[in-house]
Amino acid sequence: MVVPLCALLLVRLTGLDGGTPLAVPVVLFPYGAALSALVLVTVLAVRSLRTTPVVVxxxxxxxxxLALLVPRFVPxxxxxxxxxxELRVATLNAHVGKADARAVVRLVRSERIDVLAVEELPPAGVRALAEAGLGRVLPYRELHPENDSSLYSRLPLTHGGPLKADTAWPQTAARVRVGGRTVRLVAVHTYYPLGDAARWGRDMTALTSVARADGPDTVFLGxxxxxxxxxxxxxLLSSGGLTDTHAELGHGWAPTWPAGKPxxxxxxQLDHVLHGPGLAAVSVREHTVPGTxxxxxxxxxxxxxxxxS
Incomplete structure (x- = not known):
């Protein structure tokens, strides 16, 4: 049991998962840490295992x-x-448009969302959200169902369009004015490591390059x-100058996938809100939306x- 746990730790410490199939198992690192703690307790409890080398x-x-995990629980x-x-933002992977459109609109109303990023939103999903009344609460839109992600906003959007970056599909970006400042938003959806780890790695590297070129007032969400x-x-966080909202607030355990399974x-946690140094997190929460x-x-x-900043 210790051997695979040591291997997982080695991958995490050395970054061997970057753009390789090892990116798939490393997502289970928190569970490995919990299992390691259980192994230690077992070793200390079972007399026959209580030898110095094993305990060490x-x-x-x-x-x-645990040393690698604890910092994300410290606000x-x-x-x-x-x-x-303030800017209230939300992100939702709509599961190829299967998300309950009325539930999405209720979430936007109850949370008073200013900007909503939606991934996996095909034309049918755009129509469903329009019929559910999303346009009445978020009238400004940068819609790119052909590129997978879109932005809806209560505030006027400017400089909208797909990012020119080496990603599997173009990421949708736009800007809003808040408190006399311009905030750039990028609706993110990368490829997935299980499908093509190298392609996913290039997506993340491309986003890092974009983040480096951005100013302090920027938000990547998706x-x-x-x-x-x-x-x-x-x-992406360190070189791109971004902060993960969950880790900033000490919400170290906030899994978002898979949802809706009985x-x-x-x-x-695959879904994140990242921001530049010009902003600070006030709160973050996760919500279940039927259908996705x-x-x-x-x-x-x-x-x-x-x-x-």
Whole structure:
């Protein structure tokens, strides 16, 4: 049992999962850490296993894995002025348009969403959302069903269109004005490692290049098909100058996929809201929407004073 757990830790530490099939098992790293802790407890409880080498190996393994996970449970809140302008954003993978359109509209109304990013939204899904009345609450749109992702907004959208980046399908981007500042939004949907790990890796690398070129007031939100244990996701955050909203607020365990399964709860977090240094997270929550296999992520972001970004 210890051997595969050590192998998983090695992959996580060295980044061997970047653009390789190892990106598939590394998503289970949190479960490996929990199992390592169980192994340590078992070793300490069973007299025949309680030898120094075994205890040391089990202890080091559990400590190393937990050390990598604990930081995302520690909030890194920034001071947000009480009068700071806020932007409420949400992302939802619509499962090829199967998401319940009326439920989506109810979510937008109840959470007072300013900008909604929708992935896997074909023309039929666009029509269903229109018939459900989404246009009455989010009248501005940057729709690209041919490219998989779209943006809906309560605020006027400018500079909209597909990103010019080396991704499997074009990512939809646009800008909104909030509190006298321009915030750039990118609706993200990458390829998936299980289908083609190398293609997924190139998608993540391309997004990192885009993030590096962006200013501090930027938001990347969507289905990244990546967790915080993937090396390419960590590179996107560090080199791209982005912050994961869940980790920032100490929400270290927020699985979003698969959703809607009667006997299977969500297991991994693939859906994220990332933001540049010009913003700070105020809150983040996940919501189940009938018809789709991803949970929606809703986040409140505050614009920090210019000198703080």
């Amino acid at each position: 190996v089990a202890g080091l393994l559990a400590a190393a894995q 890194q809140r920034q001071h947000v002025p009480s009068d700071a302008a 289905d990244f098909n990546a967790s915080l244990d993937h090396a390419r996701m960590r590179t 006997l299977l709860p969500p297991l991994v 296999d991803h949970r929606a992520v809703v986040a409140r972001l505050a614009l920090l004073p210019a000198g703080r």
